[in-house]
Amino acid sequence: xxxxxxxxxxxxxxxxxxxxxxxxxxxxxxxxxxxxxxxxxxxxxxxxxxxxxxxxxxxxxxxxxxxxxxxxxxxxx
Amino acid sequence: xxxxxxxxxxxxxxxxxxxxxxxxxxxxxxxxxxxxxxxxxxxxxxxxxxxxxxxxxxxxxxxxxxxxxxxxxxxxxxxxxxxxxxxxxxxxxxxxxxxxxxxxxxxxxxxxxxxxxxxxxxxxxxxxxxxxxxxxxxxxxxxxxxxxxxxxxxxxxxxxxxxxxxxxxxxxxxxxxxxxxxxxxxxxxxxxxxxxxxxxxxxxxxxxxxxxxxxxxxxxxxxxxxxxxxxxxxxxxxxxxxxxxxxxxxxxxxxxxxxxxxxxxxxxxxxxxxxxxxxxxxxxxxxxxxxxxxxx
Numbered sequence: 001x002x003x004x005x006x007x008x009x010x011x012x013x014x015x016x017x018x019x020x021x022x023x024x025x026x027x028x029x030x031x032x033x034x035x036x037x038x039x040x041x042x043x044x045x046x047x048x049x050x051x052x053x054x055x056x057x058x059x060x061x062x063x064x065x066x067x068x069x070x071x072x073x074x075x076x077x
Numbered sequence: 078x079x080x081x082x083x084x085x086x087x088x089x090x091x092x093x094x095x096x097x098x099x100x101x102x103x104x105x106x107x108x109x110x111x112x113x114x115x116x117x118x119x120x121x122x123x124x125x126x127x128x129x130x131x132x133x134x135x136x137x138x139x140x141x142x143x144x145x146x147x148x149x150x151x152x153x154x155x156x157x158x159x160x161x162x163x164x165x166x167x168x169x170x171x172x173x174x175x176x177x178x179x180x181x182x183x184x185x186x187x188x189x190x191x192x193x194x195x196x197x198x199x200x201x202x203x204x205x206x207x208x209x210x211x212x213x214x215x216x217x218x219x220x221x222x223x224x225x226x227x228x229x230x231x232x233x234x235x236x237x238x239x240x241x242x243x244x245x246x247x248x249x250x251x252x253x254x255x256x257x258x259x260x261x262x263x264x265x266x267x268x269x270x271x272x273x274x275x276x277x278x279x280x281x282x283x284x285x286x287x288x289x290x291x292x293x294x295x296x297x298x299x300x301x302x303x304x305x306x307x308x309x310x311x312x313x314x315x316x317x318x319x320x321x322x323x324x325x326x327x328x329x330x331x332x333x334x335x336x337x338x339x340x341x342x343x344x345x346x347x348x349x350x351x352x353x354x355x356x357x358x359x360x361x362x363x364x365x366x367x368x369x370x371x372x373x
Contacts, residue, residue: 009208009210009212011119011131011133011211012208012209013133013205013207014205014208016133017112034212035214035237038214041212049280050199050200051209051297052199052200052208052209052212053208064199065199066110066112
């Protein structure tokens with residue numbers, strides 16, 4: 001099983017959509033709220049080069065934003 | 078074969094879906110997602126019955142309500158709409174057929190179209206203030222656009238950012254007075270006759286140039302300069318106005334193509350509001366119902 005981490009904020013509107021997508025597929029993930037954790041925010045920036053949520057890490061794949069096709073591809077890979 | 082295929086999962090499309098299902102029309106709703114413009118909006122204070130609700134929560138409620146009805150829902154984007162004796166709609170999973178179509182695809186945020194903008198998307202250039210405001214804790218930010226969305230975003234940002242400046246290109250902000258007053262009370266600096274002409278930085282945004290030639294050191298640029306209609310998927314024969322909005326009969330939401338209807342923000346209705354879009358969706362669904370009955 002691949003390790004899945006999601007970087008989110010409490011107000012991120014695309015995050016619930018991704019969570020729903022993962023739950024539908026019975027996939028467990030770790031959620032990190034970057035609004036409360038500066039170190040986590042730096043970590044997210046380093047991994048993705050982005051200052052924007054959501055960032056979802058599936059194994060070695062880094063997916064920014066809500067892109068169902070990319071998420072599915074990373075899960076299937 | 079469907080009686081109606083509704084394209085779009087925003088207030089107009091969802092309301093039309095509810096109305097069509099209640100009229101027992103065989104209905105398919107196609108949408109990329111249930112987020113849209115409402116989902117990207119912060120607090121909403123003009124939806125009756127909810128004095129203050131987050132956009133994402135409101136659209137979730139709409140979606141839940143829709144799913145209580147009997148209709149097919151597929152979350153896929155439409156690539157082609159054609160008409161011979163029936164409408165043929167292509168999505169990635171194949172072709173769907175219907176006797177009528179309702180286009181309710183809404184609008185997409187407009188880009189600034191200045192150097193540096195595309196390069197720094199997600200690296201300081203933001204189109205969803207609600208999503209990313211918390212990431213800009215103790216940072217300096219600038220909001221471009223003095224409409225309601227711009228002012229709302231600026232107000233939201235004051236909870237996180239150390240400095241919030243709002244730029245409006247005209248000599249006064251078109252936003253509701255109430256929001257302008259609230260923004261000033263929250264410490265937002267409003268500068269009129271001003272906009273960004275260039276965005277630059279290193280890995281992330283660090284500076285913007287303004288049209289008077291001055292520059293500002295900022296970490297975030299929040300773009301709120303309106304939107305463009307998602308009308309390109311409609312057949313070429315459908316009449317659009319100069320703004321590329323679908324021209325509809327204001328009484329029925331019909332277009333110039335028989336059986337093809339449009340509703341909400343993608344059309345040439347004057348006011349683009351959630352409450353007006355839901356009304357237009359209902360109107361369109363009821364018109365389609367009458368149209369189909371008259372065919373029988």
